[in-house]
Amino acid sequence: MERVFSGVKPTGHLTLGNYLGAVRRWAEVDQHRADALFCIVDLHALTVDHDPGRVRRLSRQAATLLLASGLDPRLCTVFVQSHVDEHARLSYLLECVATDGEMRRMIQYREKAARQRARGGSVRLSLLTYPVLMAADILAYGTDRVPVGDDQTQHVELARDLAARFNQRYGQAFVVPRAAKAGVAARVMNLQDPRSKMGKSDDSGPGIVYLLDEPDVVRRKVMRAVTDSGREVVYDRERRPGVANLLEILAACTGGNPEALSGVYETYGALKKDTAEAVVEVLRPVQDRHRELCADPAYVEGVLRDGAARARGMARPVVDAAYRAIGLLPQVSGDGDGDEGGGSVEGGGGLGALNAAR
Ligand code: TYM
Numbered sequence: 450m451e452r453v454f455s456g457v458k459p460t461g462h463l464t465l466g467n468y469l470g471a472v473r474r475w476a477e478v479d480q481h482r483a484d485a486l487f488c489i490v491d492l493h494a495l496t497v498d499h500d501p502g503r504v505r506r507l508s509r510q511a512a513t514l515l516l517a518s519g520l521d522p523r524l525c526t527v528f529v530q531s532h533v534d535e536h537a538r539l540s541y542l543l544e545c546v547a548t549d550g551e552m553r554r555m556i557q558y559r560e561k562a563a564r565q566r567a568r569g570g571s572v573r574l575s576l577l578t579y580p581v582l583m584a585a586d587i588l589a590y591g592t593d594r595v596p597v598g599d600d601q602t603q604h605v606e607l608a609r610d611l612a613a614r615f616n617q618r619y620g621q622a623f624v625v626p627r628a629a630k631a632g633v634a635a636r637v638m639n640l641q642d643p644r645s646k647m648g649k650s651d652d653s654g655p656g657i658v659y660l661l662d663e664p665d666v667v668r669r670k671v672m673r674a675v676t677d678s679g680r681e682v683v684y685d686r687e688r689r690p691g692v693a694n695l696l697e698i699l700a701a702c703t704g705g706n707p708e709a710l711s712g713v714y715e716t717y718g719a720l721k722k723d724t725a726e727a728v729v730e731v732l733r734p735v736q737d738r739h740r741e742l743c744a745d746p747a748y749v750e751g752v753l754r755d756g757a758a759r760a761r762g763m764a765r766p767v768v769d770a771a772y773r774a775i776g777l778l779p780q781v782s783g784d785g786d787g788d789e790g791g792g793s794v795e796g797g798g799g800l801g802a803l804n805a806a807r
Contacts, residue, residue, distance in 0.1 A: 452624070453479050454592040456488040456530070456583075459507035460497065461649030463514050465658040465728060466637035468735070469701045470598030474631055476519030479596055485525040486590055486760060487515060492530050492537065493583070496576040497561065497650070513749050514660055517739035528756030530586065535764035539585035542771055544578060546615050547607075552577050556603055584608035589764040591624045591803045599636040600646055602628045619774040622767070624803060634701035640674035643690040661736060664729045671695075671725035682714040692717065695724045702727035763806045770802035 455475060457467060479485045489511045494504045508529060520527050530536050552558065558579065562572045575582075587595055587608045595605045605628035612623035637647045641656030649657070658670055676691040684707045686693040696707035699720070703710075714720040742749060773779055 451483040451593045452591055453483040453485040453594050453596060454488070454587050454590050454626075455479075455486075455596050456490040456493075456586060457511055457515070458490050458493045459504055459511045460494045460499075461507065462659045462661060463511060464637075464647050464649045464660065465698070465732075466598065466634075466647035467649065468518065468660055468731075469634035469637055469698070470631050471596060472515060472518050472520075474596055475515075475525075476521075480520060480525040483594065486592075486763075487520055487525060487527050488530050488586060488760075489515070489528070490530045490583075490586060493579060496573055496579050497565070498570065509746075509749070512753055513739055513742045514735070516749065516752065517735050517742055518660075522752045522756065526756045526759045527752055528760045529753055532753070532757035533760045533764055535589045535761065535768040536582065536585050539589050539764075539768045539771060540578070540582040542768075542775055543581045543584050543588070543611050543615070545775070546611050546618070547581050547584075549577075551607065551610075552580065555580050555607070557600070580604045580607045581611070584611045587626050588612050588623045589767055590760075591763075591767055591806055592626045593624060594629050595626050596629045596631075599630055602630065615771070615775075619771075619776075622771045622774045622803070631701075633707065634697050637698060637701075638690060638694040640670055640691075640694070643675060643694045658728060660732060661739065662732070664733075667729050667732065668725040671728060672721050674721060676717045676721075680717075682711050682717065682720055684708045684711040692720070695720055699724040699727050702731045766802040766806045 455471060457463065457472070463472070475485065475487055480487075489508050491504060491508045494507070512527065512529065515527055516522075558577055561576060565572050565576075583604050584607055587605070588611070595601075595608070597605060605626065609625050609627065612625045615622055616625070639645050639647045639656035640658070647657050649659075655670055655673065656675075658667055662670070674691060674695060676695070677689040679689060679692075682692060682696075683689055684693055684696050692711075693707065696710050699705065700707040700710055702724075714723075769779075
């Protein structure tokens with residue numbers, strides 16, 4: 450069965466972009482068709498200035514929202530990244546395969562580092578190495594496919610490059626993964642600035658619809674969305690980004706097509722009204738379920754505990770094999786169940802371990 454891995458970073462409240470670009474598809478499609486893991490990638494939240502209590506709260510909230518969005522622990526594995534040591538263990542090995550030039554070329558690093566410096570702050574080293582940790586997240590599970598929004602494709606490309614390079618140098622240790630983008634709404638834009646992505650860590654609250662926004666807040670944000678100077682409702686991402694964004698959101702929420710929907714509306718006002726109602730309806734069941742789950746924190750904790758145990762069991766043999774392949778001496782445990790036979794990829798690691806983990 451195909452292995453799927455994806456994750457969400459607890460740096461802010463989850464947005465409509467996270468939902469339409471990634472999470473909804475995980476729940477509706479991926480968990481049913483694949484052996485899927487979904488991770489709250491909390492280590493990634495430490496790459497920018499952070500408040501420890503807020504990261505903890507957002508991690509718990511993200512886990513609750515993933516379950517409220519329909520992820521079912523009987524069908525998939527939901528867990529927290531820092532509960533499985535293999536991510537950090539593998540990240541270091543991949544740092545020994547990646548180059549600093551490669552890291553400095555990453556678009557998200559350049560944008561975020563520039564923003565941070567402009568505010569007079571310093572840039573954490575972990576922001577530079579972030580894509581290597583993300584590659585480790587993916588490669589530790591022998592992942593075939595990574596369902597993500599548009600903004601993450603460069604990072605998944607890097608994971609592919611690192612897997613192929615490692616395999617070529619040290620033997621077949623990793624599956625080479627591929628990114629899978631959403632058809633519609635792969636990049637939901639900020640309602641106040643439709644040329645930039647709707648990002649959960651951005652400051653512009655009025656342009657971001659959060660999954661937990663009350664219906665009236667959603668309506669207000671959508672009705673005040675920045676549109677373009679024209680009057681006609683046409684779908685043109687380049688010249689009419691504001692209207693195109695609304696059409697894409699409406700299409701993603703109603704299962705329609707943005708191009709076809711553009712012919713239905715005569716005014717921006719009517720388009721906004723229907724988009725707002727469509728978003729409210731999409732969010733309603735998620736918010737209802739979220740409320741129920743908040744009343745049962747022990748359930749969420751149990752899901753995360755079981756998820757981490759399952760994930761650990763999958764990642765451990767893959768990462769151990771990579772350690773042996775790259776030339777590190779295997780640990781021999783006192784009780785005789787060490788991996789003395791696995792001194793190299795040829796000696797029992799590599800694909801054998803990958804297959805065992807799957
Ligand atoms: P994050 O937390 O920024 O976003 C989680 C998922 O939501 C998608 N997304 C969007 N899709 C459409 N429109 C938007 N405006 C929008 N904003 C976010 C993202 O593409 C993503 O799929 N680096 C990742 C987290 C990560 C990860 C991984 C993902 C860490 N390790 C391994 C996949 C595999 C991130 O920051 O996602």
